[in-house]
Amino acid sequence: xxxxxxxxxxxxxxxxxxxxxxxxxxxxxxxxxxxxxxxxxxxxxxxxxxxxxxxxxxxxxxxxxxxxxxxxxxxxxxxxxxxxxxxxxxxxxxxxxxxxxxxxxxxxxxxxxxxxxxxxxxxxxxxxxxxxxxxxxxxxxxxxxxxxxxxxxxxxxxxxxxxxxxxxxxxxxxxxxxxxxxxxxxxxxxxxxxxxxxxxxxxxxxxxxxxxxxxxxxxxxxxxxxxxxxxxxxxxxxxxxxxxxxxxxxxxxxxxxxxxxxxxxxxxxxxxxxxxxxxxxxxxxxxxxxxxxxxxxxxxxxxxxxxx
Numbered sequence: 001x002x003x004x005x006x007x008x009x010x011x012x013x014x015x016x017x018x019x020x021x022x023x024x025x026x027x028x029x030x031x032x033x034x035x036x037x038x039x040x041x042x043x044x045x046x047x048x049x050x051x052x053x054x055x056x057x058x059x060x061x062x063x064x065x066x067x068x069x070x071x072x073x074x075x076x077x078x079x080x081x082x083x084x085x086x087x088x089x090x091x092x093x094x095x096x097x098x099x100x101x102x103x104x105x106x107x108x109x110x111x112x113x114x115x116x117x118x119x120x121x122x123x124x125x126x127x128x129x130x131x132x133x134x135x136x137x138x139x140x141x142x143x144x145x146x147x148x149x150x151x152x153x154x155x156x157x158x159x160x161x162x163x164x165x166x167x168x169x170x171x172x173x174x175x176x177x178x179x180x181x182x183x184x185x186x187x188x189x190x191x192x193x194x195x196x197x198x199x200x201x202x203x204x205x206x207x208x209x210x211x212x213x214x215x216x217x218x219x220x221x222x223x224x225x226x227x228x229x230x231x232x233x234x235x236x237x238x239x240x241x242x243x244x245x246x247x248x249x250x251x252x253x254x255x256x257x258x259x260x261x262x263x264x265x266x267x268x269x270x271x272x273x274x275x276x277x278x279x280x281x282x283x284x285x286x287x288x289x290x291x292x293x294x295x296x297x298x299x300x301x302x303x304x305x306x307x308x
Contacts, residue, residue, distance in 0.1 A: 002167065002169060002170065002171055002172040002173075002307075003121070003122050003125055003126070003165055003166075003167070003171055003172055003173045003306075004165070004166050004167075004168060004169025004170065004171030004172075005163050005164070005165060005171055005275075005306075005308065006064070006065035006066075006067065006164045006165070006166045006168070006169060007060070007061040007062060007063065007064030007065025007066070007067065007163070007164040008060070008061050008064060008161070008162065008163050008164075008272065008275060008276040008279060009056070009057040009058060009059065009060025009061035009062075009063075009064065009161070009162045009163075009276065010057050010060070010159070010160065010161045010162070010272065010273045010276040010277070011053045011054075011056035011057040011060075011159060011160045011161075012043040012157075012158070012159040012160075012263060012266075012273070013043040013044060013045045013046065013048055013053070013158055013159070014043075015043060015044045015045070015046045016041050016042075016043060016044075017041060017042050017043070017044050017157075018030075018040065018041045019033045019034065019039070019040060019041065019154070022150075022153065022154055025147055025148075025153070026147070026148060026149075026150035026153060026154075027150055028150045028154060033154045036238075036240070037154065037155060037238050037239060037240070037260070037264075038238065038239025038240070038242075038258070038260050038261055039154065039155065039239075039260055039261060039264045039265075040261045040262070041261070041262060041263075041264075042156065042157030042158075042262075042263055042264030043157050043158055043159055043263060044142045044157065044158055045140050045142060045158040048140075048158075049083050049140070050079060050081055050082060050083045050089055050138050050139070050140045050160075051083050051089050051092040051093055051096060053138050053140070053158065053159065053160035054077060054079075054089065054093050054136045054138040054160045054162065055093055055096045055097065056160065057136060057138070057160040057161055057162040057272075058093065058097060058134055058136055058162045059097075060162070061134065061162040061163055061164045062097075062134070062164060064164070065132075065164035065166070067132055067164055067166070069097040069098050069099040069100075069102075070098070070099065070100060070101055071101070071131075071132050072097075072099040072101065072102040072132050072133070072134050073101065073102055073103075073124075073129075073130035073131055073132055073133060074102055074103060074104070074121070074124060074130050074133045074134070075090050075093060075094050075097075075099060075102045075103075075104035075105075075133075075134045075136070076090065076104075076105065076106075076107060076117045076120060076121060076133065076134070076135045076136070077089050077090035077093060077104070077105075077106045077107070077117075077136045077137075077138060078106070078107050078108075078109065078113025078114050078116065078117045078135070078136065078137045078138075078268035079106060079108070079113065079137070079138050079139055079267075079268055080108050080110050080113070080139065080190075080267060080268070080297070081139050081140045081141060081143060081144060081267075082106055088104060088105050088106040089106055089138075090104035090105050090106050090136075091104045091105075093136065097134075099134070102134070107120070109180075109268070109296065109298060109300045110188070110267060110268070110296030110297035110298055110300055111235050111237065111265070111267045111268060111270065111294050111295060111296025111297070111300075112178070112235075112268075112294045112295060112296045112298070112300035112301055112302050113137055113267070113268030113296070114135070114137035114161070114268050114269075114270075114271045114272055114292075114294070115176070115178065115271070115292060115293075115294050115302040115303070115304055116178060116300070116302065117135045117137070118135060118165075118173065118176070118292075118304055119176055119178055119302070119304070121133045121135050121165050122165075122173045122176070125165065125166075125167045128167075130167075131166065131167050131168070132164065132165070132166050132167075133164075133165045133166075134162060134163075134164055134165075135162065135163050135165055135272075136160060136161070136162040136163075136272070137160065137161050137162075137267075137268035137269040137270070137271065137272045137273075138159070138160035138161075138268065138269050139158060139159065139160075139266050139267040139268055139269050140158050141156040141157065141158060141196070141265075141266065141267060142156065142157070142158050144190050144194070144195055144196055145195060145196055146195035146196070149195070151198070151200060152195075152196050152197075152198055154264075155237075155238075155264055155265050156196070156264055156265050156266070156267070157263045157264035157265065157266050158266065159263055159266045159269045159273055160269050160272075160273075161269045161270075161271070161272025161273040161274075161275070161276060162272060163272055163275070170286070170287070170307070171306065171307055171308060172306070172307040173304060173305070173306055174222040174224065174289075174305045174306065174307055175218045175219070175221040175222035175224075175304070175305045176218060176302065176303065176304040176305070177214045177217050177218050177221070177302055177303055178300075178301075178302035179210070179214060179300070179301050179302060180298050180299065180300045180301070181298070181299050182298065182299075184202075184206065184298075184299040185297070185298065185299070186199070187199045187202050187203050187206070187297075187299065188203055188296070188297040188298075188299070189297055190297075203295075204238070204240070204241060206295070206299065207237065207241050207245075207295045207301075208241055208244045208245050208248060210295055210299075210301045211234065211245055211293045211294070211295050211301060211303065212245055212248045212249055214293065214301060214302055214303040215245075215249055215291060215293050215303045216249070217303070218291070218303045218304065218305045219291070219305065222305050224289060224305060226249055226250055226251060228289055229251070229255065229289050229290070229291045229305075230255070230284065230288035230289050230290060230308075231255055231256075231257055231278060231283060231284055231288060231290045231291070232245075232246060232249070232251045232255055232256045232257065232290075232291045232293075233257045233271060233274050233275055233278060233290055233291070233292050234256070234258075234271075234292070234293050234294065235265075235270050235271055235293065235294035235295065235296070236258060236259060236260040236263065236264075236265060236266065236270040236271075236274060237260075237265050237270075237295070238260070238265070239258060239260055239261075242256065242258055242260070245293070257274050257277075257278045257283060257284075258274075259273070259274055259277055267296065268296075270294075271292055271294060275290075275292075284308055285308070286308060287307065287308065288307075288308045289305060289306070289307060289308070290305075290306050290308050291303065291304075291305050291306075292304045292305075292306065
């Protein structure tokens with residue numbers, strides 16, 4: 001039984017925060033931010049809740065797939081910034097959609113959340129326990145950013161991306177590898193009701209090496225060469241990480257998707273937003289092999305190879 005992305009959706013807030021805006025808040029500059037991160041601007045949710053952003057992305061995915069909310073079996077929401085301590089934001093999303101048959105839950109794996117959710121959804125569909133699953137990655141990171149810390153406030157943005165996964169169709173999750181190592185938790189974390197803390201240099205080195213290793217393992221398990229991959233869609237954390245990863249894997253620039261210049265790091269939302277944009281721009285078509293990879297707080301990381 002396969003795993004097909006039947007529909008996709010994305011939502012980013014209208015409020016744009018540019019590097020020039022940040023120059024007025026902290027000791028930084030457009031050149032400094034762009035050179036070190038590749039980010040030019042990010043979106044900030046002023047009035048939208050996390051559930052609202054997830055809802056708007058989900059509606060697009062359902063409409064594109066031609067699936068009614070009542071047909072959903074499961075809703076999985078990957079986020080580290082839920083609206084409430086409990087219940088899960090997935091339950092709030094379920095109510096908003098009117099998906100009365102679906103059971104809903106959140107998962108917290110930071111920037112790797114979407115890939116972790118994809119792994120869970122694949123297990124449910126391949127076991128025959130679900131036919132249609134709505135998988136959403138959504139973040140409101142602006143609420144846990146210290147806007148006086150120039151090392152972190154320049155990096156993050158808000159947004160949501162959604163995919164409708166189905167047992168119907170010709171798509172397939174060919175191979176996947178998920179990893180975590182809690183020994184490195186202090187490299188990237190936020191205390192309860194606190195701000196994001198990050199050790200950037202250590203994270204950079206670990207991210208490039210770890211994501212490259214799981215990508216290579218995924219390809220080996222699937223019996224696929226890197227040359228056969230149509231598009232590499234990595235988590236949009238930092239353009240230098242993306243470039244170093246592509247170089248290590250031997251992927252040419254034209255086969256790497258990046259939109260970090262527009263949105264910054266949106267954590268669990270970055271891969272589904274990038275997937276939707278890549279498809280919309282014609283860089284991804286049905287039948288293509290797409291390699292996804294991410295690393296986030298935990299530390300958590302992983303890679304998935306999809307036949308789109």
